[in-house]
Amino acid sequence: MTVYLIRRLMQAMLVLAVMSVLVFLGVFAIGDPIEILIAADATQREKEEARIALGLDRPLIEQYWVFVQNALQGDLGRSFVFNMSALQVILQRFPATFELAMVAMLWTVLFGIPLGLWAGLKPDSFSGKSIMAGSILGFSLPSFWVGLMLIMTFAVVLGWLPSTGRAEPETHFGITSSLWTAKGWSHVMLPSINLALGQIALVIRLTRAGVREAMLMDYVKFARAKGLSQRRVIGVHVMKNIMIPIVTVLGLELGSLIAFAVVTESIFAWPGMGKLIIDSINLLDRPIVVAYLLMTVFLVIFINFAVDVLYSVLDPRVRLKDAGA
Amino acid sequence: MTETLVVERLQTHFFTKAGVVKAVDDVSFSVGRGKVLGLVGESGSGKSVTGFSILGLVDPPGRVVSGAIRFKGENLVGRSEDDWRRLRGARIAMIFQDPMMTLNPVLRIDTQMIEAVQAHEPVSKDVARQRARDALGQVGIPSPDERLRSYPHQFSGGMRQRVAIAIALLHKPDLIVADEPTTALDVTIQGQILAEVQTLARTTGTSLIWITHDLSVVAGLADDICVMYAGKVVEQGTVDAVLDHPLHPYTNGLLGSVPSRNKRGQPLQQIPGMTPSVLKLPPGCAFQARCARVSAACAEPIAMQEFRPEQFARCIHPHRDEVPA
Incomplete structure (x- = not known):
């Protein structure tokens, strides 16, 4: 286990190092931020001074080296725009995105697994087929369009839910969240549903496939031959087996929900990281872009690791050995 | 002596898109208390489906079409799922073929x-655990207390089959349906398990x-x-009559195919041809295409x-x- 952890940690460090080079090169290729940051009528001399102040006059290698040295001390640079630590700017936005992703995850689990279970147990029924047809829509409709339709329906026509923004967060029991209030929930409703639709469709299909496969296994028949109720056969024997792939996918999806809620956050003006990264790319605010991407990589690596550990809890045949990758 | 189980003219059919598969067609037999009935046939002969029918475990598209399954005088055909559930594992238990697959x-x-x-x-739970421990001891599993806390993959194939047998014995059933329980095991283990099951059947009066x-x-x-x-x-x-003086050419052919009965150095005997497709069985004897004694009269339905x-x-x-032969 210890060897496994160390190995995983080293892998993570390597991925982060490679990623930092790629991101740095990529951002450098996008363009010169000075042209955007400085007023158009600035003199050549003023531009030069700004360039020196931001360290943009030095060769790329040197810039990268400075960045790495600072990064190792926990400093991912200062935002050109906000004139604050880039990491700090991102972390300010993180709770909003995390909250949105968690609520979307909640819908995914709450609707995806039961619907998938039903479709898997009654594959030939009308309801089962309807669920599958619905999941195809969930997959294939572009999320920006669904987002607009949601706003049209529930905010404009029916007027039930607010279309944009996030309610003022409150702090209870040491947790700051906008979800402590009903208003908070009404604000998070539309964007989280928008974000969750694709995930729900995915989980429905995954659960259905798992259930249909598991129901044919001998252990299900044997469990029934023991005289167990259908409820226990499905709730314990089948569910525990199909949870293994579902947890994997949910883990990976949580990572991507947090990292790439860009479209949804833009549509619903949700003040999270996704909106921040779009704004930062438009303004060529390099430190934010670099810090954001590195944090995303870190997050995905961390979630993957957590999923691996969960695996060994769910499946007794999996032991975290140093051979595992 | 009253019979534990009487099966009368049982018909279990599968309604597939390609047609009706008469997996079990007019099967009758009876098993007395403490007696062992051998149900012999090659793959696809309907012997497993017969076994599942007795436990009410035939899955759609299959179902018992007609006939009676009288267990201790009561007909089970047409009973509710809940009645079946109460019987399964308690009064009628089943052991499956592949011990690698039957335990979750x-x-x-x-x-x-x-x-x-x-x-x-x-x-x-404590009483149940006690019972489980005793059952494991009964089938010859060493240190049952410790083994109870193990997962199936930590057992060998023979040990797993013993666990399955122990589960079947938990409620001292009147009848155990054993579907090729020793086929997946190696010969020495096979012998041990056969001997143990035989002793158990004799001492407890369980029919097999x-x-x-x-x-x-x-x-x-x-x-x-x-x-x-x-x-x-x-x-x-009776086993002696059928094995020593087989009447049906198929039984005769089966006996002739047992390798140990052939002379050394001679090519092994086999039954020519293949099992007919269950979808288009001839109206008369199903074996006619492979039989050396076939005549025109074999095309007509033949009674027992x-x-x-x-x-x-x-x-x-x-x-x-x-x-x-």
């Missing part, structure tokens, strides 16, 4: 045994239906024998006939007064 890989042995106890008796394709297993274990071919019983009688006391065959050209 993600649940501990104690979970799988305790739930089997509690499915039929309202006892506490032993489904197998292995005539040598039946020879040493069973009291009566039923030979199935393409969904029909082609020959039945008693040729010797307590020995029946579905054939119009039986091997009478002949030494088997």
Whole structure:
């Protein structure tokens, strides 16, 4: 286990190092931020001074080296725009995105697994087929369009839910969240549903496939031959087996929900990281872009690791050995 | 003596898109208390489906179409799922072919045994655990306390089958349906398990239906024998009568195919041809295409006939007064 952890940690460090080079090169290729940051009528001399102040006059290698040295001390640079630590700017936005992703995850689990279970147990029924047809829509409709339709329906026509923004967060029991209030929930409703639709469709299909496969296994028949109720056969024997792939996918999806809620956050003006990264790319605010991407990589690596550990809890045949990758 | 189980003219059909598969077609037999019935046939002869029918475990698109399954005098056909559930595992137990597949890989042995106890008796977990431990001891598993906390993958194949047998014995059932339980095990383990099961059946008065394709297993274990071919019983009688003086050419061919009965250096005998497709069985004898004694009359439906006391065959050209090949 210890060897496994160390190995995983080293892998993570390597991925982060490679990623930092790629991101740095990529951002450098996008363009010169000075042209955007400085007023158009600035003199050549003023531009030069700004360039020196931001360290943009030095060769790329040197810039990268400075960045790495600072990064190792926990400093991912200062935002050109906000004139604050880039990491700090991102972390300010993180709770909003995390909250949105968690609520979307909640819908995914709450609707995806039961619907998938039903479709898997009654594959030939009308309801089962309807669920599958619905999941195809969930997959294939572009999320920006669904987002607009949601706003049209529930905010404009029916007027039930607010279309944009996030309610003022409150702090209870040491947790700051906008979800402590009903208003908070009404604000998070539309964007989280928008974000969750694709995930729900995915989980429905995954659960259905798992259930249909598991129901044919001998252990299900044997469990029934023991005289167990259908409820226990499905709730314990089948569910525990199909949870293994579902947890994997949910883990990976949580990572991507947090990292790439860009479209949804833009549509619903949700003040999270996704909106921040779009704004930062438009303004060529390099430190934010670099810090954001590195944090995303870190997050995905961390979630993957957590999923691996969960695996060994769910499946007794999996032991975290140093051979595992 | 009252019979534990009487099966009368049982028909189990599968309604597939390609047509109706008569997996079990007009099968009748009975098993007395403490007796062992060998149900013999090759793959696809309907012997497993017969076994599942007795436990009410035939899955759609299959179902019992007609006939009666009288268990201790009561007909089980047409009973509610809840009635079946109360019977399964308690009064009628089943052991499956592949011990690698019958135990749920993600649940501990104690979970799988305790739930089997509690499915039929309202006892506490501790009492159930005690029962499980005793059952494991009974089938010869060393240090049962420790083994209860193991997962199936930590057992060998033979040990797993013992666990499955222990589960079947938990409620001291009146009947155990064993579907090729030793086929997946190596010969030494096979012998041990056969001997143990035989002793258990004798001491507890449990009746056994032993489904197998292995005539040598039946020879040493069973009291009566039923030979199935393409969904029909082609020959039945006491084990001595059927094995020593087979009537049906198919039984004869099966016996002739046992390698140890052939002379050394001679090519092994086999039954020519292949099992007919269950979708388009001929109206008469299903074996006619492979039979050396076939005549025009074989194309007509043939009834079961008693040729010797307590020995029946579905054939119009039986091997009478002949030494088997």
